[in-house]
Amino acid sequence: MTRFAVAAMLGALSLSACAQAPQAPGAAQAPAAAKPAPATAAKAGSADERARQAIGRLNPQISVDYVGAAPMPGFREVIAGGQLIYVSDDGRYLMQGTVLDLQDQKDLTQSSPALSTYRKDLLKTIPVGDRIVFAPPNPKYTISVFTDIECGYCRKLHSEIAELHKLGIAVEYMAFPRMGLGSKDHKDMISVWCASDRKRALTDAKNGKPVPTRDCKNPVNMEFDVGQRIGVSGTPAIYAEDGTQLGGYLPPQALRAALDKLAAPAGSAAGGK
The missing domain is CATH 3.40.30.10 (Glutaredoxin)
Known part of the structure; x- marks a missing residue:
């Protein structure tokens, strides 16, 4: 997949980040959503920060709402545009789509506590x-x-x-x-x-x-x-x-x-x- 194609894919993740439709006069504005906080703040050079930087290099307009430890080693879990993706700890590889835990027989992308918390907090607004x-x-x-x-x-x-x-x-x-x-x-x-x-x-x-x-x-x-x-x-x-x-x-x-x-x-x- 080319860099352009990956950037286009990420651009499609977040309509609100890249192509919000104009608001009608008199319409209520969306309140700020609570975001799940990582256990520790990302530091420069950390795996969390490398994941953010990797997304930013692909498309600076994408809003990264959460970065935390992924359920499989070597990757960070990232929520961007309401979607769950995985970025390798070195910021080189990105995965999107179904990720199955064959041992526990479950879809990791559908059972992410971070994604559920992100959605729950948005719904509360x-x-x-x-x-x-x-x-x-x-x-x-x-x-x-x-x-x-x-x-x-x-x-x-x-x-x-x-x-x-x-x-x-x-x-x-x-x-x-x-x-x-x-x-x-x-x-x-x-x-x-x-x-x-x-x-x-x-x-x-x-x-x-x-x-x-x-x-x-x-x-x-x-x-x-x-x-x-x-x-x-x-x-x-x-x-x-x-x-x-x-x-x-x-x-x-x-x-x-x-x-x-x-x-x-x-x-x-x-x-x-």
């Missing part, structure tokens, strides 16, 4: 009052979902809200207009978030009903920005409370099983409700 919440009484689990009003699987997930509630799962929606800021989709989502009854407005929009035009001070741009920074590349994007990404659409029973597995003590089987 979106107040519950800025989300559209569908919750049963006394839910066992709560999921955060970046959603779009037009995507088919977003609509399918929403059509199964009643089943999710029966399984003890609350859904907290955040706006992610996948067509981008300034699109009709974006304007319609602002209208939904500005409705006096946002739950009804979102349900109507997901059922294909026309969206009455509304405008107000709203969190749509801020939530879209957080979604970009967390690494959302499609909708729906579902996250557990600990920051683990559960994937895109999952059927209700599969979603409950995934949440049970996360909640189960290490080495034990998850129990049903």
